Amino acid sequence: MIVRSQKTAEAPCPAPDRAGLVVFTDLDGTLIDFHTYSPRVALPAVRALLAGGDRLVFCSSKTLEEQLAIMEQIGIRVPAIVENGSAIFLPAEDPLRPPESVATQSIYGGTLAVLGTPANTIRTTLRSLEAELGIDLEGYGKLSEDVLMARTGLAPAAAARARRRAFSETLTAQLPPEDWARVDRHLQAAGLVRRFGGRFHTVTAAGCDKGRAARAFMDWLRAASRAAAQPPGADRWVSIGLGDSANDREMLASVEQPFLVQRPDGSWTDLDLPAVHRVPGVGPHGWVHAIRSLIEPPPRRPPTPPPNC
Structure with missing residues (x-):
């Protein structure tokens, strides 16, 4: 085994x-x-x-x-x-x-x-991107506990575990394709990549x-x-x-x-x-x-x- x-x-x-x-x-x-x-x-x-x-x-x-x-x-x-x-x-x-x-x-x-790449580095890049594009990506790290639980369906302890990310950030925003394309261009320039997991989007280092x-x-x-x-x-x-x-x-x-x-x-x-x-x-x-x-x-x-x- x-x-x-x-x-x-x-x-x-x-x-x-x-x-x-x-x-x-x-x-x-x-x-x-x-x-x-x-x-x-x-x-x-x-x-x-x-x-x-x-x-x-x-x-x-x-x-x-x-x-x-x-x-x-x-x-x-x-x-x-x-x-x-x-x-x-x-x-x-x-x-x-x-x-x-x-x-x-x-x-x-x-x-x-x-x-x-450390999550803090990724979140810093995302904050700059949001300010430049005027888009709120609604990452896990920005959401209140109540909002995070409502969007994920997770219990309080599980939601807390989901928030404590070490190498990525999860985005819950619902954006039109053209906005995601703008986001992706900025992420690529910063050495990051976004992937859609069926419910939300995850941003990691581009090589991962x-x-x-x-x-x-x-x-x-x-x-x-x-x-x-x-x-x-x-x-x-x-x-x-x-x-x-x-x-x-x-x-x-x-x-x-x-x-x-x-x-x-x-x-x-x-x-x-x-x-x-x-x-x-x-x-x-x-x-x-x-x-x-x-x-x-x-x-x-x-x-x-x-x-x-």
């Missing part, structure tokens, strides 16, 4: 009969319900995935605090790509560690590999995205498996991606097997990814369908009776 004793020093190894799966999953509208934020539907499939020796990696615009709270609800402790690829959290229970060239922080009993972080994680994992001198083929990890929105495009493009679940209205987000599997089921229902197709053996067909002589 992905949750291991801290005494375990060797890199994890997939099951010997097949390549191990590394499942990168979006959260809102994918693993958890878009409206209720509940992971209940996906719980059995999550446990079955981890029980088989495969790996699960949260991959979301959510903060580390938010993602850890969801893990606590489920009863797991797994790696997490936070704030749209701005950092990668590796819990102490997991033996994987980033290379020495990556800046790290010790936090929440684990290691945070930092890939992005879910796909880049997922590729880095796979590189670290495969290198660790080879360095541990495990049996031939021990680094045979297959990357899987599950998402529901345009914000997941880079992640889905980076993996070997991408899956797209249905949105609450029953549609699939229109992504220009020919290899993506569009699975039936809204949010976590589609997530369960995809995971079962990966970890459960296909039903055996009864033998064909011999022809009558």
Whole structure:
């Protein structure tokens, strides 16, 4: 399983009969319900995935605090790509560690590999942009607690976790396309980028995205498996991606097997990814369908009776 004793020093190894799966999953509208934020539907499939020796990696615009709270609800402790690829959290229970060239922080009993720009720097740029364009982007950091809860549907503690961003800012403004285009031009000039996540917009450093972080994680994992001198083929990890929105495009493009679940209205987000599997089921229902197709053996067909002589 992905949750291991801290005494375990060797890199994890997939099951010997097949390549191990590394499942990168979006959260809102994918693993958890878009409206209720509940992971209940996906719980059995999550446990079955981890029980088989495969790996699960949260991959979301959510903060580390938010993602850890969801893990606590489920009863797991797994790696997490936070704030749209701005950092990668590796819990102490997991033996994987980033290379020495990556800046790290010790936090929440684990290691945070930092890939992005501090949130305070981003918010300073956004304030200047708003003043110049005469637009209120209504970022999380500016909203009162009551307004933030009303817009997100989050309880007070969850809203507080969402506000405490380390490497990004979430924008809740509803603007016409031409205004967003003006915003994007200014963000690009400042080395920042905006991505739409299906409900709100997240601004991060331009070099950060879910796909880049997922590729880095796979590189670290495969290198660790080879360095541990495990049996031939021990680094045979297959990357899987599950998402529901345009914000997941880079992640889905980076993996070997991408899956797209249905949105609450029953549609699939229109992504220009020919290899993506569009699975039936809204949010976590589609997530369960995809995971079962990966970890459960296909039903055996009864033998064909011999022809009558």
